[in-house]
Amino acid sequence: MSELTLRAKQLDAADELAPLRSRFALDDVVYLDGNSLGALPAHVPDRLADVVRREWGELRIRSWTESGWWTAPERIGDRIAPLVGAAPGQVVVGDSTSVNVFKALVGAVRLAGDDRTEILVDATTFPTDGYIAESAARLTGRTLRALTPEEVPGALGPRTAAVLLNHVDYRTGRLHDLPSLTAAIHAAGALAVWDLCHSAGALPVGLDEHGVDLAVGCTYKYLNGGPGSPAFLYVRRELQPRFDSPLPGWNSHADPFGMSPDYAPAPGAVRGRVGTPDILSMLALEAALDVWEGVGIDAVRAKSLALTDFFLECVSAYTEPGRVEPVTPAEHGRRGSQVSLRCADAGEVMKRLIEEGVVGDFRQPDVLRFGFTPLYTTFADAERAARTLAALLG
Ligand SMILES: Cc1ncc(COP(=O)(O)O)c(C=O)c1O
Numbered sequence: 001m002s003e004l005t006l007r008a009k010q011l012d013a014a015d016e017l018a019p020l021r022s023r024f025a026l027d028d029v030v031y032l033d034g035n036s037l038g039a040l041p042a043h044v045p046d047r048l049a050d051v052v053r054r055e056w057g058e059l060r061i062r063s064w065t066e067s068g069w070w071t072a073p074e075r076i077g078d079r080i081a082p083l084v085g086a087a088p089g090q091v092v093v094g095d096s097t098s099v100n101v102f103k104a105l106v107g108a109v110r111l112a113g114d115d116r117t118e119i120l121v122d123a124t125t126f127p128t129d130g131y132i133a134e135s136a137a138r139l140t141g142r143t144l145r146a147l148t149p150e151e152v153p154g155a156l157g158p159r160t161a162a163v164l165l166n167h168v169d170y171r172t173g174r175l176h177d178l179p180s181l182t183a184a185i186h187a188a189g190a191l192a193v194w195d196l197c198h199s200a201g202a203l204p205v206g207l208d209e210h211g212v213d214l215a216v217g218c219t220y221k222y223l224n225g226g227p228g229s230p231a232f233l234y235v236r237r238e239l240q241p242r243f244d245s246p247l248p249g250w251n252s253h254a255d256p257f258g259m260s261p262d263y264a265p266a267p268g269a270v271r272g273r274v275g276t277p278d279i280l281s282m283l284a285l286e287a288a289l290d291v292w293e294g295v296g297i298d299a300v301r302a303k304s305l306a307l308t309d310f311f312l313e314c315v316s317a318y319t320e321p322g323r324v325e326p327v328t329p330a331e332h333g334r335r336g337s338q339v340s341l342r343c344a345d346a347g348e349v350m351k352r353l354i355e356e357g358v359v360g361d362f363r364q365p366d367v368l369r370f371g372f373t374p375l376y377t378t379f380a381d382a383e384r385a386a387r388t389l390a391a392l393l394g
Pocket residue numbers: 096097098099126128129166170195197198218231
């Protein structure tokens with residue numbers, strides 16, 4: 001047994017979170033793609049079967065009240081809230097991340113007022129955010145400026161309405177400094193909107209603590225909600241009474257069954273709802289969140305850093321110098337829960353890695369991306385992935 005294989009064994013034996021892996025349906029594939037689609041929690045199929053057979057099949061329409069379907073968006077929002085550092089009543093679940101980016105950004109611009117004429121967006125962001133920001137700017141008559149997060153403080157001014165940023169960059173795995181960027185945005189009198197897709201469930205976010213205004217995130221990555229599971233929207237409590245949703249569907253009405261032709265927004269997080277919630281996906285997500293029972297996000301972060309440190313060490317020990325180049329920052333304060341390696345022919349290399357039972361993904365133009373989900377990823381997984389990669393690269 002090599003020194004690193006032995007170390008992996010010791011690290012797994014000492015890992016307090018190791019028993020959580022049994023809460024998931026996993027096989028002997030090394031699954032390092034939980035930053036794209038989280039693994040299936042083992043109890044979710046039975047829960048979903050119950051929702052379909054009993055709640056839908058037998059109770060039918062009664063389930064909207066008797067099975068708690070109607071209030072699911074806020075109830076599930078309150079279960080995500082502690083994972084992103086939010087007190088209850090500020091997170092609502094529903095729609096895709098893209099739709100929530102639209103609600104949050106247009107809502108932020110409206111909150112900022114008419115004399116603030118510019119939106120700033122992270123140029124390195126996941127593309128959907130940039131597309132939506134462009135449309136939000138056109139619809140609200142604001143200009144849009146795309147720049148890197150480092151350039152944001154220097155670009156802020158009295159004209160800035162809102163800034164849309166990613167907490168962790170999907171390609172490089174770089175963690176941006178949410179507290180200091182939010183503080184700089186506030187000092188300029190603008191609103192901070194954060195996309196938490198790659199940090200929710202992976203590391204502490206501290207939304208309330210840092211005074212973030214609005215935030216969105218998906219639930220199918222580190223929250224393991226399943227393919228296409230609904231996203232979430234956070235609106236800071238103090239802003240809720242003035243939050244003017246650009247998609248004021250009947251589900252966000254103060255009295256939805258009053259069926260009034262006049263719109264009156266509901267108070268609180270409910271104001272972020274739009275139309276009928278996608279109950280099957282939503283209740284799969286709710287069940288998936290049970291795996292967090294007794295688990296703290298700080299412990300998850302500590303293991304995530306230990307896993308990514310160990311993976312980087314194994315890659316450097318096993319791989320010929322120069323074959324791959326880490327693009328994820330080594331510094332803990334700037335690292336999300338993934339490791340991205342720049343590599344020649346990355347698309348082909350990832351295809352072969354997957355054939356060898358190590359699943360990560362390829363991102364244009366030359367990045368091998370490995371996601372580490374501390375709830376189920378082991379140190380042995382990290383070592384085997386690095387060893388398999390090195391063997392492939394020769
Ligand atoms: C940072 C980020 N924002 C948004 C999305 C996607 O949004 P949606 O859930 O609408 O597909 C992703 C991944 O798909 C993402 O990585």
